[in-house]
Amino acid sequence: MMLLDCAPEVLPLVDLTVLSSLEQQLNDAGPAKAFAQDYVIGFGDRFLRLTSSIGNADLPAALDVALSLRSSSTMVGATRLSALAASFESAVLTADLETARRVLPEIERCGLDTIRELESRYLVPA
Known part of the structure; x- marks a missing residue:
């Protein structure tokens, strides 16, 4: 995936x-909506795990949660957050805790914006 070829802020919050x-693949909107809802609900926990793993310099835990955030963001169409998670992941892989710490506020801001976007554009009751 070549998302890192451009700055994350130019990517859409949600595709x-x-x-x-x-x-369409499932021939049913229900499972996709449930997945998006679970993603929204789980963001806070994932972000807390990112923060605490970096605070504790626990690189394996940080990598685990970064992979989880990146893959789930990709699956829900959260392209900007997926790119930020990939940046965080790269910093963790090179043990660059300073960069990982700098990315955290961007991840939080983008995550909250992504949640609002999903809630207003996709999860709104029909």
């Missing part, structure tokens, strides 16, 4: 075609 494609 709804990803969720639309999932709905």
